[in-house]
Amino acid sequence: GENVEQHPSTLSVQEGDSAVIKCTYSDSASNYFPWYKQELGKRPQLIIDIRSNVGEKKDQRIAVTLNKTAKHFSLHITETQPEDSAVYFCAASRGGGADGLTFGKGTHLIIQP
């Protein structure tokens, strides 16, 4: 089955700096790669996703890049703000998610004032 590895497990950045979280996946048939943000005690929220026919996608301060050949994808957050502090999860799936999402272990992003 699919295996998703996520790094780093904890990332501390100064407010205003950029943050990058990286994930690798094992199943070359995976075609959908979402990123979720989970604040303490709250539900995971989809913040951005990318499909395998696209190499990069941006939404304001957030971007995701995908390298299908190397089987890795990354989340980039620019101009970080205190409200960006949370745990971020990457995931991969095939078949539009009908096989279920396989999640990475999560990255605890800490924004230092």
Place this chain on the structure above:
Amino acid sequence: KAGVTQTPRYLIKTRGQQVTLSCSPISGHRSVSWYQQTPGQGLQFLFEYFSETQRNKGNFPGRFSGRQFSNSRSEMNVSTLELGDSALYLCASRNQGAYGYTFGSGTRLTVV
């Protein structure tokens, strides 16, 4: 539009008992999936339902089961509870043909 609703929010059960959790998807969403979240294992896929049919199942023992009703509401059942079943159980729904899942707030199950 109401989000994904899970009930109850919290549950405490004794080892050996069984439990049923409920999930109401976003109106119009026919796909419902379930995930277990623990500090050690993270988020793990349990199963997905579409139009009352289980489409896929994760790597969990047969004690974990689910079903979906004609109105797309879903339930999951865990029988013969073990201490290791203590977790946050999350339900997620998505629209037909869409890729993105919306998660509910979860049911926090504690087995004592």
